Amino acid sequence: MTEIEPIFDKKCECRMCKKSFTSKKLRSRFTKVKDYDTDFCPNYTSEEANPILYHVEVCPHCGYSSTSDFSPYFPPGTIEVIQAKVCDQWNPHDLGQKRKLGDAIKTYKLAVYCGLLKKEKYITIAGMYMRLAWIYRSLQNEEQEQRFLKLASKTYVDSYMADDFRGTQVSEVKLMYLIGELSRRTHQNDQAVKFFSKVIEQQNRSIESGIIEMARERWYEMRDSQKTANQA
Structure with missing residues (x-):
């Protein structure tokens, strides 16, 4: 064989x-x-x-x-x-x-x-x-x-604004999460919080509960690290 x-x-x-x-x-x-x-x-x-x-x-x-x-x-x-x-x-x-x-x-x-x-x-x-x-x-x-x-x-923000992700394998919820997470990783914290919040707002309208939970976890992590930084 x-x-x-x-x-x-x-x-x-x-x-x-x-x-x-x-x-x-x-x-x-x-x-x-x-x-x-x-x-x-x-x-x-x-x-x-x-x-x-x-x-x-x-x-x-x-x-x-x-x-x-x-x-x-x-x-x-x-x-x-x-x-x-x-x-x-x-x-x-x-x-x-x-x-x-x-x-x-x-x-x-x-x-x-x-x-x-x-x-x-x-x-x-x-x-x-x-x-x-x-x-x-x-x-x-x-x-x-x-x-x-x-x-x-x-470029993901450009895609979100242009709506050109429609019809691809990337859903709106996943795209917003990605923008939030990549923003968090590159220290664009305001943008990260904005897009994580957009994802969490979809919790009653989306079947992508796993991604919404991930956004919530990242949002809490950012809030906790901000509190720690303020106390330092």
């Missing part, structure tokens, strides 16, 4: 240059989560079994980078901009092989750049910023983690 490998080749077609390529993916049965951080960052049992490393697909031919969250639609003029700023500058190489944390960081930064040029939804860009922050957290690089948590926080 053939042993199934955790990592396999996914066949892809680039939406920019239309050429075929393969990108490594991790089979879900091999991913085991130990626990989650309060911003939903999953902690896996091993670095090798981390699907976040393989979330981005990079075309080795032209450099166009995207995730499954990207829309197939290119707004007018964006193909020409990506061609000039990404594809024409690209030195062909393959990032679709087995990845370390450093390789994954490169792929996310490429995808963020392509996503911004393509005018992807704020919710899509914010998700990539947050995953970058999680990777830097696992590398214990607090400076870069803070940088990308702040970018994620700002």
Whole structure:
């Protein structure tokens, strides 16, 4: 009997240059989560079994980078901009092989750049910023983690204001919680309290009781630490 490998080749077609390529993916049965951080960052049992490393697909031919969250639609003029700023500058190489944390960081930064040029939804860009922050957290690089948590926080607020999260897997309650939690982690305390309060206000209207309870816990933690600070 053939042993199934955790990592396999996914066949892809680039939406920019239309050429075929393969990108490594991790089979879900091999991913085991130990626990989650309060911003939903999953902690896996091993670095090798981390699907976040393989979330981005990079075309080795032209450099166009995207995730499954990207829309197939290119707004007018964006193909020409990506061609000039990404594809024409690209030195062909393959990032679709087995990845370390450093390789994954490169792929996310490429995808963020392509996503911004393509005018992807704020919710899509914010998700990539947050995953970058999680990777830097696992590398214990607090400076870069803070940088990308702040970018994620700002872009999630943009998504909330633009209402562009509708129709995605991120509900309004989860989005408000994320803004609150990322704000708390980046010491934007007023904004954190504001969004945690918005989540708690949904307690009689939402089925997402777990997220509402998490918001309440964070709110109490912030209140208690503020009391301690005032007494010091």
